[in-house]
């Protein structure tokens with residue numbers, strides 16, 4: 001491996017010395033398809049144009065303000081002060097990687113500047129960049145978690161530079177800085193930020209590498225690989241590409257460093273990896289960087305590995321929504337087919353990373369299947385994470401909810417909001433591509449694109465109401481008559497296939513086929529890697545009409561996906577649908593989707609900023625006077641991305657198709673009708689009386705109260721009853737995530753009842769149990785009270801939580 005890097009370096013040094021490429025030089029390897037740059041694509045309106053407007057008007061300013069208000073900018077000021085001699089400074093935020101949020105926000109704002117001038121925004125960025133410059137150490141190192149107080153850095157930063165890179169995110173922060181600096185340079189032409197990125201990259205290039213005396217570590221959290229490639233592209237400096245390749249090749253090589261393991265994709269050399277493992281954002285950033293390096297080195301071994309990992313995800317580890325990383329405990333990939341719905345993690349950042357990787361795989365291959373997944377991910381799992389107001393976000397994006405989920409403006413670990421801001425701003429840059437005489441149309445959205453083709457400049461103008469209908473009009477306007485092939489993506493969903501694998505399938509075949517007309521005449525086409533190739537001599541004003549029929553589909557999962565057994569989902573076009581309590585009178589888990597009732601699409605311009613709903617019929621089950629009863633009722637489904645905009649409530653994507661899979665609404669109990677509260681820091685308190693009995697203490701699907709990260713403290717949870725109530729028994733099912741998290745059964749607990757304004761202990765007849773995987777029932781001498789409280793002593797080194805709490 002070392003030799004390979006040296007050979008490559010020699011090649012680049014020779015190439016650099018030779019000056020501008022002579023005609024005889026072989027072409028340098030690169031992506032087969034060249035993306036049409038963001039600045040040439042204008043999403044003037046339509047579905048994504050509207051969201052981009054909100055991003056530019058609200059989201060970018062919102063995340064900038066959060067970076068200021070939460071001390072992320074303050075960290076740079078503190079580091080600058082320390083470099084001027086201030087001592088005893090204290091890092092002002094929670095995580096060592098918080099600098100990266102600032103970089104991602106600058107990247108987002110830079111894409112906004114590439115779309116339209118905004119002198120005030122540009123000035124504010126310059127002020128931030130000056131603060132970043134002042135926080136850089138003289139040798140180019142920048143990482144405020146250490147610089148602020150090198151004698152006492154954050155624990156996760158490690159005592160000295162790089163020694164704890166597995167956790168410190170030093171290289172991760174650098175990678176996001178490069179991406180931001182390149183975006184800023186491309187948007188503004190200014191070198192103020194780019195110069196900082198170059199200084200840092202030169203320093204890292206000296207520090208890491210195959211030569212004697214250089215560190216042979218890899219980033220604990222990938223992203224620098226992509227950043228270095230972007231830096232290489234704008235500077236032409238081959239050392240940056242070589243360093244990206246070094247970080248890729250060094251991964252999984254135990255000769256250089258102590259391997260981090262699967263969580264960081266550092267268990268095997270990249271070219272030997274065949275399965276998606278570990279933390280999903282790390283993984284998909286790595287795969288993106290590897291695909292970049294594969295393109296720029298022409299080394300097929302990397303792409304062979306990427307193909308296998310891609311197949312592993314799309315065949316076994318992908319949510320229907322396009323989300324990845326099902327396992328919350330590691331924010332990453334679980335075992336094959338393990339795709340739980342209520343506890344499904346599908347972090348917003350992981351979806352973005354997955355989309356970015358699929359875009360690169362498209363550029364490498366010209367195959368539409370990658371852009372199909374880009375589309376599925378962006379309309380569903382990604383957009384769910386982005387509230388319509390532009391300033392509220394989800395971190396995980398589950399496919400079912402008991403009503404515990406709600407978007408928030410920011411997170412202590414704030415990776416997702418800035419990532420959303422940059423992805424939306426950059427969207428137009430993923431819409432089109434060029435390869436020789438082929439022009440790829442990947443995204444359907446109102447707007448224009450100015451495309452440089454081998455045959456000259458061409459303007460494409462789209463008019464469409466996509467994704468609400470599948471009719472797309474593309475007006476083609478070459479500067480002069482030009483012969484080229486318009487490659488129009490015919491999505492897999494329009495060919496009767498939701499994903500390019502057997503993980504999901506449509507229950508019924510579609511009757512109508514996709515069609516393309518040019519100037520009113522139907523054109524026959526044979527699909528070429530998922531594209532309808534339309535070749536002709538194009539004249540100004542030629543009109544292409546694409547018709548993608550959008551029937552409503554029931555979707556079935558591969559039988560290996562246990563979570564979806566006896567269930568079906570509903571899709572139309574690229575959109576996954578869901579049922580929400582707001583439309584169904586509260587409960588949705590009790591609905592059985594009628595297999596025969598027609599499902600119809602209906603436009604609702606006034607609902608949820610304008611959506612097309614799907615209506616049909618369901619059977620609702622509930623218990624009444626001890627009997628299971630059912631009734632037929634009308635069903636209204638909304639696009640999954642639009643859920644959780646009308647208050648908290650139940651939501652479901654995978655509907656029961658048989659009564660045994662549904663969860664009948666239980667009869668109200670003393671507990672479920674009581675008001676529940678808990679001591680400060682407790683999260684998910686409503687879950688203790690939702691009447692969902694857990695399958696075990698480590699059940700993440702049914703909702704639970706927990707006090708993590710509190711440890712060793714005494715906490716409480718309390719029921720308040722509407723009237724004085726006779727009580728004589730309480731049962732608690734403890735939450736315990738041994739093996740995944742830091743919650744355990746409590747050290748001890750007691751029950752108290754309220755007498756006037758005093759809390760008195762109940763006279764219990766037996767011990768207060770702390771058994772796992774069972775209700776711990778305590779009978780006590782009857783009392784009549786308006787409130788019952790449990791006092792819970794957390795273990796010294798662990799937190800605790802409650803799955804369900806019953807009273808009698």
Ligand SMILES: [Zn+2]
Pocket residue numbers: 347348349350395414415416417419
């Ligand atoms: Zn995130």
